[in-house]
């Protein structure tokens with residue numbers, strides 16, 4: 001039969017083996033800093049052998065960090081993941097993460113301490129590389145947006161001129177032109193109109209987030225009323241039935257949220273099915289600190305294979321000859337939602353309608 005002593009011995013040997021095989025530096029020490037134990041991970045990390053360490057002061061080995069550690073231990077303070085830079089004996093600077101805990105005697109008094117050091121140099125280097133790359137990316141994104149904004153701005157005037165003069169030419173000289181020449185002028189006029197719509201959408205898209213974003217409590221019912229007023233003509237013409245349930249207050253910007261829901265409602269009407277009256281429902285479901293606002297339609301829907309693509313710039317699933325548009329509306333919705341710290345998703349099925357789910361932070365007051 002195995003005695004209790006044997007079990008305890010076995011456990012101690014197991015624990016010692018675990019400590020010894022760890023690549024982390026595991027050290028135990030007295031309250032005055034005298035090192036009691038030092039595993040091979042510590043030997044590798046600090047470059048001192050076990051023999052040259054035992055009995056020496058912790059300060060000699062890890063330098064000035066020692067005082068804070070001993071001080072914390074005496075006060076039975078648990079210290080987790082403290083980060084500091086350490087100079088190795090061969091002159092390298094490494095990042096260490098340190099967790100320290102007190103070891104208590106049978107009377108419950110702190111008698112010694114244990115420290116685990118982990119070399120996090122590679123993680124820190126990867127972190128700073130990631131930060132540098134994301135800063136570069138943000139900078140080049142900003143430059144690209146600036147470029148798009150300027151280009152779109154500068155294009156407006158010549159495109160408007162093309163549209164105006166092609167119309168003037170047809171109006172003034174129409175009778176002198178043959179049918180084909182008149183048709184060519186119509187093509188120019190229509191192309192100028194489409195180009196103008198794209199330019200306007202690019203400008204609207206670039207405008208999102210150009211100004212400093214300040215979030216305030218916004219009543220979404222007011223947003224939806226304002227949107228319905230803005231698109232009342234389309235609602236009347238399409239005979240769309242829109243139901244808006246009570247919506248919460250979210251934290252955001254009234255103007256951007258109006259643009260967001262205007263795009264979603266206009267799409268719900270635009271991509272309606274020919275066989276039924278368009279029925280659109282807007283309702284909310286709370287989930288933690290977020291409000292899920294759902295815009296549901298009974299329109300033509302689409303395959304879920306395209307559920308990511310539709311939020312990208314200029315991506316369209318339906319032909320322009322049938323449904324006018326530039327493919328920027330949902331990209332702008334995504335940009336607005338992300339500016340608010342939220343997310344936008346969609347559930348849809350071809351022929352069965354779509355459900356756009358906008359998750360936004362709920363206003364705190």
Ligand code: ADP
Nearest residue numbers: 267271301310316317318325326327328329330
């Ligand atoms: P646009 O409507 O100008 O084409 P959007 O970015 O608003 O651009 O939408 C991208 C594409 O997603 C649309 O071209 C359409 O194919 C699809 N889509 C958007 N909303 C709906 C909807 N409610 N029902 C079906 N398809 C939709």
